[in-house]
Amino acid sequence: KIPLWVDCDPGHDDACAILIAAYHPCFELLGVSTVHGNASLQKCTNNALSVLEAIGKPEIPVVPGSSRPFCRTVDTASDIHGESGLAGTSLLPQPSRLPLSHCNAVKEMRDALLAQPKNTSYLVTCGPLTNAALLFATFPEVAEHIAGFSAMGGAIGSNFTNVSMGPPYLDSRGVSRDRTGNKTPFAEFNIWVDPESARSILQNPVLQPKTTLITLDLTHQAYATRRVQNMLLNHGNPSQLRVMFNELLMFFAQTYAEVFGLTEGPPLHDPLAVAVLLDRHPDEDVRISFDDQGGERWDVDVILEGEQIGRTTITKASSGHGVRIPRSLDADKFWHALELCMNRADQT
Numbered sequence: 001k002i003p004l005w006v007d008c009d010p011g012h013d014d015a016c017a018i019l020i021a022a023y024h025p026c027f028e029l030l031g032v033s034t035v036h037g038n039a040s041l042q043k044c045t046n047n048a049l050s051v052l053e054a055i056g057k058p059e060i061p062v063v064p065g066s067s068r069p070f071c072r073t074v075d076t077a078s079d080i081h082g083e084s085g086l087a088g089t090s091l092l093p094q095p096s097r098l099p100l101s102h103c104n105a106v107k108e109m110r111d112a113l114l115a116q117p118k119n120t121s122y123l124v125t126c127g128p129l130t131n132a133a134l135l136f137a138t139f140p141e142v143a144e145h146i147a148g149f150s151a152m153g154g155a156i157g158s159n160f161t162n163v164s165m166g167p168p169y170l171d172s173r174g175v176s177r178d179r180t181g182n183k184t185p186f187a188e189f190n191i192w193v194d195p196e197s198a199r200s201i202l203q204n205p206v207l208q209p210k211t212t213l214i215t216l217d218l219t220h221q222a223y224a225t226r227r228v229q230n231m232l233l234n235h236g237n238p239s240q241l242r243v244m245f246n247e248l249l250m251f252f253a254q255t256y257a258e259v260f261g262l263t264e265g266p267p268l269h270d271p272l273a274v275a276v277l278l279d280r281h282p283d284e285d286v287r288i289s290f291d292d293q294g295g296e297r298w299d300v301d302v303i304l305e306g307e308q309i310g311r312t313t314i315t316k317a318s319s320g321h322g323v324r325i326p327r328s329l330d331a332d333k334f335w336h337a338l339e340l341c342m343n344r345a346d347q348t
């Protein structure tokens with residue numbers, strides 16, 4: 001099993017990331033840390049506890065981390081995820097336990113990851129990179145020790161994958177241009193919220209060769225369409241858990257339709273940062289292929305000032321360096337894995 005720690009800001013797609021991390025037979029979920037992002041830290045922490053309770057994994061540790069970005073004010077995504085961060089269902093249980101507030105999230109992450117043999121454990125981030133940046137700055141040995149780091153964040157644009165991120169925007173001269181980001185025309189939410197933390201991670205030379213960045217260019221190839229939602233509803237014979245996830249996805253679909261005019265279904269960003277750990281699995285039935293065009297690697301920079309703040313820019317990296325940014329995935333295998341996890345959660 002692959003030991004992994006999930007750092008997140010639940011969040012509708014974060015909830016699906018937790019489900020896969022907790023129930024895929026190939027994973028051992030070591031713990032969950034929370035970060036400001038889609039909602040306040042307190043709400044995201046409460047949501048993480050509720051999701052784990054709903055899916056029957058109340059024993060997984062949940063530790064609250066940073067309540068604000070490195071040097072900027074807090075912003076949230078209530079237009080997408082609702083005021084609570086996880087709106088749209090009344091079936092989420094109230095948590096029956098408290099988070100481990102007496103612990104420090106960064107220390108817990110370090111301890112959990114270092115407790116695994118060298119080159120085996122993974123860190124996955126599904127929110128702003130504040131906790132992760134603190135972790136690698138404070139305990140650089142963690143970057144040496146882990147097998148990999150995978151983050152949902154960033155947007156490349158300019159035909160990196162030929163996928164549309166929604167309707168074009170009008171620039172300051174009134175010219176219609178292709179949209180790259182979702183928070184601004186240039187920037188993806190997780191990076192925009194704390195660009196300094198993101199930059200410190202993406203430019204960490206020890207971490208770079210171990211890093212996979214799951215950008216919007218990829219996540220917009222995994223829309224939870226009606227067909228997918230129907231499959232997850234067990235074709236009309238749903239459990240309460242499936243109804244709950246369906247209600248969450250319907251809410252997410254509605255806000256994506258309202259805010260971005262995307263009517264096919266919402267992109268399921270965060271669980272792809274978990275699923276990519278199965279990319280090189282030896283068992284073909286388990287493997288979910290992510291294509292990086294034969295191993296291309298990128299130097300990534302993050303713009304910290306001006307109109308394009310939070311934008312991720314890339315240049316080709318020399319071999320042995322740089323970050324992996326997959327351009328496409330086998331989406332059917334991904335949905336199949338999500339269904340498998342739903343099924344396993346149903347049986348507990």
Ligand code: BDR
Pocket residue numbers: 011012013014038077080126127152182188189190269270
């Ligand atoms: C990211 O922003 C959040 O709203 C989602 O949970 C995801 O992590 C997508 O830009």
Ligand code: CA
Pocket residue numbers: 008009010011013014037038126127270
């Ligand atoms: Ca998230």
